[in-house]
Amino acid sequence: MTTVTFAKAKAKKASTKAEVEEEKKGEREKGEKVEALAWKMLLGHLEKFLNEEGIKQENKDFIEFLSELEVQEYRLITKRVLDFSLWLKRIAEGEIEDEGKGD
Numbered sequence: 001m002t003t004v005t006f007a008k009a010k011a012k013k014a015s016t017k018a019e020v021e022e023e024k025k026g027e028r029e030k031g032e033k034v035e036a037l038a039w040k041m042l043l044g045h046l047e048k049f050l051n052e053e054g055i056k057q058e059n060k061d062f063i064e065f066l067s068e069l070e071v072q073e074y075r076l077i078t079k080r081v082l083d084f085s086l087w088l089k090r091i092a093e094g095e096i097e098d099e100g101k102g103d
Contacts, residue, residue: 004043004062011040042088049084050077 043062050056055077056065069077 004046004066007039007043008063010036011043012036045088046081046084050081053080055080 047056047062051058056062066074066077
């Protein structure tokens with residue numbers, strides 16, 4: 001749950017993709033916005049995954065949902081989220097490799 005809280009705090013600074021692309025001033029500020037957007041997107045993917053798997057209700061806050069779980073449910077969901085995160089990581093690595101090769 002602390003990881004989700006951390007990610008939500010980081011994501012609060014997020015802009016839209018268009019705003020990040022438009023922002024050309026100050027590389028440090030741009031980098032922070034890109035990082036915040038990445039956290040926001042990660043949380044979105046995790047919530048969507050849990051919603052589609054029937055684990056979480058869409059209208060419930062992520063942290064509230066996690067705090068109400070029993071220990072065994074929390075462990076099971078943690079394992080599922082870690083597995084999903086590993087899958088996302090592999091997809092991202094594949095995308096990075098594709099970008100490096102050039103079209």
